[in-house]
Amino acid sequence: MQRPSHIDRLAALRDTRARQGLLRRLRTVEAADGAYVWIDGKRLLNFASNDYLGLAQHPALREALVAGAARWGVGATAAHLLGGHRDEHAALEESLARWTGRERALLFSDGWMANLGVVAALLEADDVCVQDKLNHASLIDAARLAGCELKRYPHGDVDGARRQLESRPEAAVLLASDGVFSMDGDVAPIRALASACADEQALLMIDDAHGLGVLGPEGAGSIAEADLTQDEVPILMATLGKALGVAGAFVAGSAALIDGLVQQARTYIYTTAMPPALAAAARKAVDVARFEGWRRDRLAQLIAHFRAGAAMRGLSLSASRTPIQPIVIGTSEAALAASAKLEEAGFYVPAIRPPTVAEGKARLRIALTALHSESDVERLLAALATALA
Numbered sequence: 490m491q492r493p494s495h496i497d498r499l500a501a502l503r504d505t506r507a508r509q510g511l512l513r514r515l516r517t518v519e520a521a522d523g524a525y526v527w528i529d530g531k532r533l534l535n536f537a538s539n540d541y542l543g544l545a546q547h548p549a550l551r552e553a554l555v556a557g558a559a560r561w562g563v564g565a566t567a568a569h570l571l572g573g574h575r576d577e578h579a580a581l582e583e584s585l586a587r588w589t590g591r592e593r594a595l596l597f598s599d600g601w602m603a604n605l606g607v608v609a610a611l612l613e614a615d616d617v618c619v620q621d622k623l624n625h626a627s628l629i630d631a632a633r634l635a636g637c638e639l640k641r642y643p644h645g646d647v648d649g650a651r652r653q654l655e656s657r658p659e660a661a662v663l664l665a666s667d668g669v670f671s672m673d674g675d676v677a678p679i680r681a682l683a684s685a686c687a688d689e690q691a692l693l694m695i696d697d698a699h700g701l702g703v704l705g706p707e708g709a710g711s712i713a714e715a716d717l718t719q720d721e722v723p724i725l726m727a728t729l730g731k732a733l734g735v736a737g738a739f740v741a742g743s744a745a746l747i748d749g750l751v752q753q754a755r756t757y758i759y760t761t762a763m764p765p766a767l768a769a770a771a772r773k774a775v776d777v778a779r780f781e782g783w784r785r786d787r788l789a790q791l792i793a794h795f796r797a798g799a800a801m802r803g804l805s806l807s808a809s810r811t812p813i814q815p816i817v818i819g820t821s822e823a824a825l826a827a828s829a830k831l832e833e834a835g836f837y838v839p840a841i842r843p844p845t846v847a848e849g850k851a852r853l854r855i856a857l858t859a860l861h862s863e864s865d866v867e868r869l870l871a872a873l874a875t876a877l878a
């Protein structure tokens with residue numbers, strides 16, 4: 490008897506993907522400067538970055554990182570609970586809690602680990618996790634790995650969410666939704682979801698990876714924009730690697746929630762704390778994101794400019810008011826071809842294909858940042874009109 494070979498299986502899966510035009514391709518960026526990246530020796534205007542506020546290269550963040558490294562060295566050397574938790578981490582947690590209007594915040598290595606840590610800590614086998622169909626893979630997989638029952642509802646459909654909540658009235662239930670959907674850019678109906686959760690005694694969790702820094706007063710995110718309190722949305726998860734330009738993630742909520750996570754969230758407990766210098770850079774990023782409001786104003790202008798210009802050129806837009814402005818193309822082949830034409834013209838706009846998005850909904854995911862200028866957007870629009878003609 491011969492056992493199946495894992496490696497052969499991987500190779501077969503890879504071949505299938507290749508035949509379907511779904512092969513993923515790793516590109517190496519050789520340099521980055523402002524809104525530009527260099528790939529294969531070519532300078533490309535980058536429309537694929539989640540650094541929405543343009544903070545990843547901000548001088549104040551660089552200085553905070555260097556000063557943090559001078560004080561702490563590079564690694565945190567241990568898990569938070571075993572000596573890795575430095576005052577830099579504590580200060581960042583306080584700053585994040587203050588910004589988002591929550592009692593406490595808890596740092597995780599990244600958004601994946603934060604989502605998995607929370608969902609697995611809160612949900613047991615007989616419990617239910619209700620999720621939007623277009624939620625990020627990390628939330629969907631978190632529910633699967635938690636071993637609870639996962640019930641999905643059509644995208645943005647609050648009545649559908651209510652029906653799923655009502656279907657198991659005896660069970661403990663968590664409803665989790667992206668705040669801003671990562672591949673579509675639209676904002677979840679958070680107020681209506683909060684009210685459904687209140688009626689059904691369900692716990693609401695919002696993953697605001699793409700809303701924090703971008704939406705709401707002082708960029709405090711989609712929950713702040715919806716003017717909802719910690720009681721109405723008890724669990725906020727957001728990453729530090731997108732609009733804040735750093736890396737890592739946090740969960741914010743009541744002291745009882747955070748205390749519980751410290752005891753139970755395995756992805757918090759059994760991992761090395763983020764480097765303290767990164768925490769220092771992230772704390773500076775919070776200040777810049779909060780108080781340099783012109784970055785959000787610039788984004789708003791660019792978004793308006795892009796949408797008006799796209800409409801004028803007959804490009805089909807999605808219903809998004811955020812920096813994520815996808816153009817749905819349809820087949821993977823057509824999306825790849827459009828992306829390649831844009832690259833020839835000097836723009837980096839990767840094609841997003843199934844299974845990241847639904848079959849037939851391959852797209853160009855255009856991400857605007859405060860590093861772009863109106864003339865950058867104008868040039869992209871002209872190139873899009875040619876590439877999609």
Ligand SMILES: Cc1ncc(COP(=O)(O)O)c(C=O)c1O
Binds near residue numbers: 601625667699729730
């Ligand atoms: C909505 C959403 N949640 C979570 C994550 C994961 O965050 P991280 O990159 O910090 O792992 C991402 C993207 O990376 C995301 O888009």
